[in-house]
Amino acid sequence: MELTTFWFAVIAFLWTGYFVLEGFDFGVGLLAPVLSRDEAERKQVLGTIGPVWDGNEVWLITAVGAMFAAFPAWYAGLLSEFYLPITLVLVGLIVRGVGLEWRGKVHHASDRVWCDLAVMVGSGLPAFLWGAVFADLLHNSAFAALVGGVFSLSVCVLHGAVFVALKTSGPVHARARRTAMATSALALPAAVVALSGIPSARTAVADWTASPWLWACALAAMAALAAGVALTWRGRDGWAFTATASSIALGAVALFGALWPAPLPGLTVADAASGPYTLGVLTWIGLIALPFVLGYQGWTYWVFRKRLVAEVS
Amino acid sequence: MDALDLARWQFGVTTVYHFLFVPLTIGLGVFVAGLQTAWHRTGKEHYLRLTKFFGKLFLINFAMGVVTGIVQEFQFGMNWSEYSVFVGDVFGAPLALEALLAFFLESTFLGLWIFGWDKLPKRIHLATIWAAVIGSNLSAYFILAANAWMKHPVGYEVVDGKARMTDLWAVLTNSTALAQVPHVVGAAFVVAGGFVLAVCGYRILQERRADPDRTRPMRRGATDMWRTPMRAALVMTAIAGAVVAGSGDMSAKLLHEQQPMKLAAAEGLRHDTAGAPFSPVPGVKVPMLLSFLATGDPQAVVHGTEDLQARFTQQFGPADYRPNLPVVFWSFRVMIVFGMSTVGLSVLGLWLTRRRRGKQAPPRETPSWLARVCVLALPLPTVAMISGWLLSEIGRQPWTVQGELLTAASVSPGVSLGEVAVSLAVFTALYGALALAEAVLLVRHVKAGPEPVPARRPETPSSSGGRDGGSAEDATARLQPTLMY
Numbered sequence: 001m002e003l004t005t006f007w008f009a010v011i012a013f014l015w016t017g018y019f020v021l022e023g024f025d026f027g028v029g030l031l032a033p034v035l036s037r038d039e040a041e042r043k044q045v046l047g048t049i050g051p052v053w054d055g056n057e058v059w060l061i062t063a064v065g066a067m068f069a070a071f072p073a074w075y076a077g078l079l080s081e082f083y084l085p086i087t088l089v090l091v092g093l094i095v096r097g098v099g100l101e102w103r104g105k106v107h108h109a110s111d112r113v114w115c116d117l118a119v120m121v122g123s124g125l126p127a128f129l130w131g132a133v134f135a136d137l138l139h140n141s142a143f144a145a146l147v148g149g150v151f152s153l154s155v156c157v158l159h160g161a162v163f164v165a166l167k168t169s170g171p172v173h174a175r176a177r178r179t180a181m182a183t184s185a186l187a188l189p190a191a192v193v194a195l196s197g198i199p200s201a202r203t204a205v206a207d208w209t210a211s212p213w214l215w216a217c218a219l220a221a222m223a224a225l226a227a228g229v230a231l232t233w234r235g236r237d238g239w240a241f242t243a244t245a246s247s248i249a250l251g252a253v254a255l256f257g258a259l260w261p262a263p264l265p266g267l268t269v270a271d272a273a274s275g276p277y278t279l280g281v282l283t284w285i286g287l288i289a290l291p292f293v294l295g296y297q298g299w300t301y302w303v304f305r306k307r308l309v310a311e312v313s
Numbered sequence: 314m315d316a317l318d319l320a321r322w323q324f325g326v327t328t329v330y331h332f333l334f335v336p337l338t339i340g341l342g343v344f345v346a347g348l349q350t351a352w353h354r355t356g357k358e359h360y361l362r363l364t365k366f367f368g369k370l371f372l373i374n375f376a377m378g379v380v381t382g383i384v385q386e387f388q389f390g391m392n393w394s395e396y397s398v399f400v401g402d403v404f405g406a407p408l409a410l411e412a413l414l415a416f417f418l419e420s421t422f423l424g425l426w427i428f429g430w431d432k433l434p435k436r437i438h439l440a441t442i443w444a445a446v447i448g449s450n451l452s453a454y455f456i457l458a459a460n461a462w463m464k465h466p467v468g469y470e471v472v473d474g475k476a477r478m479t480d481l482w483a484v485l486t487n488s489t490a491l492a493q494v495p496h497v498v499g500a501a502f503v504v505a506g507g508f509v510l511a512v513c514g515y516r517i518l519q520e521r522r523a524d525p526d527r528t529r530p531m532r533r534g535a536t537d538m539w540r541t542p543m544r545a546a547l548v549m550t551a552i553a554g555a556v557v558a559g560s561g562d563m564s565a566k567l568l569h570e571q572q573p574m575k576l577a578a579a580e581g582l583r584h585d586t587a588g589a590p591f592s593p594v595p596g597v598k599v600p601m602l603l604s605f606l607a608t609g610d611p612q613a614v615v616h617g618t619e620d621l622q623a624r625f626t627q628q629f630g631p632a633d634y635r636p637n638l639p640v641v642f643w644s645f646r647v648m649i650v651f652g653m654s655t656v657g658l659s660v661l662g663l664w665l666t667r668r669r670r671g672k673q674a675p676p677r678e679t680p681s682w683l684a685r686v687c688v689l690a691l692p693l694p695t696v697a698m699i700s701g702w703l704l705s706e707i708g709r710q711p712w713t714v715q716g717e718l719l720t721a722a723s724v725s726p727g728v729s730l731g732e733v734a735v736s737l738a739v740f741t742a743l744y745g746a747l748a749l750a751e752a753v754l755l756v757r758h759v760k761a762g763p764e765p766v767p768a769r770r771p772e773t774p775s776s777s778g779g780r781d782g783g784s785a786e787d788a789t790a791r792l793q794p795t796l797m798y
Contacts (some may be wrong), residue, residue: 051424054379058420062412064386069409072401072475079390080725087736090387091743094380098747101376105369107757274402275477282406286413293417300421303432 003279007070008269010286012256014063019130020248021056025049027160029096029123033116035164035175039109040310042116046100047308048167053100055297057093070279073272077264082133089126089133096122127156134255135194137264138201151194154187155225155251159244162228166237169307177232180240184229191225191247198254214257221250317724319733320392323740327384328706329699330744334378336698339453339498340505341371342446344549346439348542353439358766359538366763367542370512372427373754377747379420384740386412392733396713396723403469403478404459407485411455419448453498454490461490463714464705465571476717489571492563499556500652500698506550507655507687507694510662512759513543514687517679519760538763540666540676543687547662554656562606569607572715573616574625574634575708576607578641584617593646632719636710644703652697658690 028049036042049056067075079086099118106112128149135148161180165173199214228243261269273279345368352360386408389397397405422444429438468483469476478484517539568576576582580603582589588611591602601611608615618635625634666679709715713723 047428051428054420054424055417057379057383058412058416061383061386061416062409064390065405065409065412067405068386068390068397068401069405072398072405075401075405076390076394076397076725079387080392080394080728083391083725083728083732084735086387086391087739090384091739093383094743094747097380098376098750101372102750102754105373105754105758107761274405275472278402278406278478278481281478281481282409285410289413293413293421297417297421300425303425303429 003276003283004269004273006283007066007273007279008256008260008263011063011066011070012253014059014066015256016249016252018056018059018063019252020245021059022053022126023156023159023245023248024163025053025056025160026123026127026156027158028164029100029119029160030127030157031160031164031176031179032119034179035161035172037171038310039112041172043104044168044170044172044308044310045164046103046119048164050100051304052297052300054097055300057097066282069282070274071263071269071272072274073267074263074269077267077272078137081264082136085129085133089129092122092125092129094122095119096126123156124153128153131194135197138255138258139197140265144197147190147194147197150186151190154183154190155244155248158183158187158225158228159241159248162232162237162240162244165232166241167307169309172310173307177235177237180232181229184225188222188226188229191222191251195219195221195251195254198251198258201258211257214254217250217254217257221247221254224250316728316730316733317721319730319737320724320728321720323392323733323737324388325706326737326744327381327388327740329702330748331378331381331385332698332702333695333748334374334381335453336501336504336695337371337374337508338378339446339449339501340503340549340553341367341374341508342442342449343502344505344509344542344545345371346442346446347545349439349442351541353435359541362763362766363538363542365766366758367509367512369758370755373751373758375423377751381744391736392725392728393713393723394725394727396718398475399718399723400463400476400714403466403476403484404462406478406481407455407459407462411452411459415448415452415455417448419445419452422448450498453501454494457494457497458485458487458490461487461493463712464709465489465567466714466717471717476714489564489567492560492567494560495556496560496564497701499553499560500694500701502553503550503557503652503655504694504698506546506553506659507690509542509546510550510659510687511691513539513546514679514684515759516762517543517684518681518688519762521681537676540679543662543679544666547659547666550656550659551663554653554659557652557656565606566608569615572709574618574621574636575641575704577616577618577621578636578638578708579645579704580615581638581642582615582617583619585614585620586617587614588612589615629716632711634711636708641704641708644700644707648697648700648704650697651693651700655690655694655697658686662687 028045032042032045035045064075067078095118099115099122103112103115103119106115131152132145132149135151136142136145138144138148158180161176161183164176165180168176195218198218199211224243224247228240228247231240231243263269263272345364348360348364348367351357352364389404422441425433426438426441426445429441433441462484465487466476467487468480469478471477520539565576568579580589580591581595582603587604588601589603589607590598590600591606592598604613604615605611607613618638622634626632662679662683665683666677668676711719711721713720
């Protein structure tokens with residue numbers, strides 16, 4: 001494979017990892033007040049992402065850093081074009097990170113309320129805005145941005161609820177399952193509209209044969225999301241999470257498939273790309289380092305694999 | 314005021330603010346890892362209490378470093394898209410490597426450390442904090458290599474109006490970077506040392522105030538608890554100070570070759586001068602010192618701002634190639650005076666708290682006035698650090714990439730004044746509020762002091778060292794995890 005294509009795929013992979021992993025972080029952050037009735041349960045819910053959310057966020061940092069290095073014009077164009085939404089994403093990530101880190105360290109319950117609010121707002125803003133930004137990029141319309149935002153927000157909530165169901169036991173577990181079912185009422189229709197918008201962004205719907213792979217991914221993403229809901233209903237927490245994660249991954253693959261070969265209007269991947277030397281040397285370093293990163297991140301999930309219970313105080 | 318001015322202000326505000334937290338992450342992380350290592354090796358309970366106490370302060374600060382760092386990576390593309398397109402091929406690589414090789418390591422292993430107290434074998438748990446701090450220090454190297462390239466671009470060629478990297482190794486071993494990394498990382502350890510000194514000083518004073526006659530043995534024991542971290546921080550600050558001074562000297566010599574305008578501005582030297590003097594304050598001149606510092610030869614010619622301006626105009630076309638002279642001049646002096654006074658304090662402290670002769674003699678108590686000075690000196694190293702950055706980055710103006718790209722040509726053309734104004738206002742307000750919150754949080758935790766460690770079975774270091782793998786349950790019984798899981 002030619003290096004420019006390869007690096008586009010690498011960046012798509014990094015964004016996909018980010019959406020799958022931070023997707024449930026955002027959902028958990030938004031749902032924490034809904035799923036918990038007291039402080040012990042709140043800790044239980046947020047504890048599911050406690051050890052991993054910061055590492056998950058680095059997928060974004062790496063994706064954006066890789067864009068900067070491999071496709072400077074794409075990086076610069078995307079961030080300066082969506083200036084104010086990106087500013088709000090940053091505000092969200094700032095207050096969420098601080099809220100998550102500080103809530104265990106404040107001394108008064110009233111300060112914890114501020115932290116919870118920061119986590120909620122800071123999870124909701126990026127969860128909505130990433131969908132809105134990419135939908136606007138595809139369709140260049142405010143309505144599409146709204147649909148895209150509602151889609152990504154609701155899917156994050158669903159994905160987060162499924163994750164909490166997988167990682168907890170007791171009353172929180174039951175509540176998380178019910179919340180996942182309830183959220184699906186919004187997430188599934190939003191997914192149908194937003195995901196079918198991805199392949200149809202470049203070619204008319206009637207002309208679906210022009211992009212069969214995009215349609216396959218988009219339809220598979222819808223099916224996987226529906227399967228996630230059904231599996232949650234059946235109480236198969238692990239499979240349900242696999243399904244929602246796959247759905248987000250398939251949706252992201254479809255998105256980046258639609259962005260190929262012009263990730264910004266009027267800018268092709270080839271025009272945006274760095275030189276072959278930079279791409280080549282980064283390829284070698286990336287190929288050596290990435291297995292280690294995946295290995296130790298995977299190990300973290302293994303260390304914290306047990307379901308959490310609410311602490312009896 | 315146009316979008317360029319605001320974009321520059323925004324970069325200044327967000328970067329200086331980010332760098333209030335980064336040095337503590339770099340230096341304090343190593344300090345905490347050292348304390349935990351001491352606990353691991355000796356089994357002494359007060360090391361564990363100190364690890365958790367300073368660990369908490371570290372984490373409160375770490376969060377701020379992380380979240381403000383995200384803004385750094387994004388704002389090149391947001392406000393400086395022309396710059397990003399010009400440099401991305403070269404400058405983007407260390408940023409991507411920083412994320413891939415350093416940030417993943419730092420954040421993943423810190424998560425394991427925070428939540429792994431009762432989940433991991435003791436030795437593995439100790440390894441996680443070391444992995445995290447290695448990540449922090451590695452990230453400093455990559456970002457400083459990227460920054461050094463702006464001042465002294467190497468390993469590239471310009472093709473079609475864009476910089477193209479030709480040699481990554483040259484970028485990563487840029488002489489400017491090799492001088493700058495020890496200088497900045499060393500300064501980070503001075504900042505962290507000064508922070509620990511202030512905390513220890515405060516705790517010593519607080520505990521003496523609670524027990525003025527120092528009669529209760531418990532209390533005396535508590536005061537003695539601070540001797541170890543205090544001495545460790547004094548040693549750390551003194552050694553780091555020597556590194557900062559040495560690498561600063563290297564940097565001055567590189568400035569002479571690579572960025573003569575910055576050097577001239579730092580001294581306020583207007584014309585090329587042989588045997589140039591150095592003025593610690595305006596009006597006082599030490600003859601030939603600047604020439605000596607810049608080249609090692611007291612008679613050498615050091616360039617002056619006006620002569621350089623004439624030369625640059627000839628070379629690059631008409632423009633003002635001088636940075637803001639008073640800011641560069643004064644930030645240079647503030648950096649040296651504030652930084653070196655912190656290091657001086659550490660040397661003085663080491664002398665005053667030195668051990669008495671004879672093994673049985675009790676150690677010298679920290680004089681109360683010294684503890685007070687340590688508290689008051691808290692801002693000094695940070696002010697020095699910020700001044701150093703102002704000298705370095707304002708002194709680089711009007712270039713973003715020395716000799717290649719002007720700051721005025723770097724800004725995003727499509728971003729309006731209003732957009733930059735909104736984001737500048739949002740970040741400034743948010744950062745101000747968070748700074749206040751962090752300060753309150755840190756002060757509260759310092760006032761509360763270390764938490765007692767729950768009673769546990771007596772244990773000798775050798776037995777704990779040998780049974781690491783199987784002691785997970787013991788660890789659960791012994792330790793209260795920071796959070797539940």
